[in-house]
Amino acid sequence: MDNLIDSLWCKYQGTHFLLTQRISDGFSFAIITAHNPFGSILAPCQNRLLDGKLQRKIQQYNSPYRSLIGAAPDLSHMEKSWAVFIEKEQALDLGREFKQHAIYYVDNGVLSLLACGDAPDKEVLIGEFGKRSKVVNELPDLHD
Numbered sequence: 001m002d003n004l005i006d007s008l009w010c011k012y013q014g015t016h017f018l019l020t021q022r023i024s025d026g027f028s029f030a031i032i033t034a035h036n037p038f039g040s041i042l043a044p045c046q047n048r049l050l051d052g053k054l055q056r057k058i059q060q061y062n063s064p065y066r067s068l069i070g071a072a073p074d075l076s077h078m079e080k081s082w083a084v085f086i087e088k089e090q091a092l093d094l095g096r097e098f099k100q101h102a103i104y105y106v107d108n109g110v111l112s113l114l115a116c117g118d119a120p121d122k123e124v125l126i127g128e129f130g131k132r133s134k135v136v137n138e139l140p141d142l143h144d
Helices: 002-012 044-059 088-097
Strands: 016-019 029-032 065-071 078-084 102-107 110-115 123-128 133-135
Touching: 002 102, 002 110, 016 078, 029 088, 044 078, 044 088, 088 102, 088 110
Parallel strands: 016 133
Antiparallel strands: 016 065, 029 078, 029 102, 065 078, 102 110, 110 123
């Protein structure tokens, strides 16, 4: 199992983000997905069900949120995600609830990868969020 986590941890550090509107560097926010719990690849319909559950949970925070896509640099793998304007500890709890190995957190425009459980590191500073994000007219459709 450790090799899987190590492999995923490296991949997570290469993630890029597609969003339909730029987010100001003045805000702190988490990036969380419900897709593929614990790194298991699920069918698109299963991921959609989990995503809906996550969105309903996020709405309970009464904080702003936006949908976005977390993607491999070559777009070979994409996961629906949410930018949620909540505190880091709340975000980690949410990541754990949805069985994620890690979440992202952006503070003052700096992107970090945070472990929800076992990982080689608890937090890795990745760099400027703006260099890892791309504004698109609409998010890709992730259906079957």
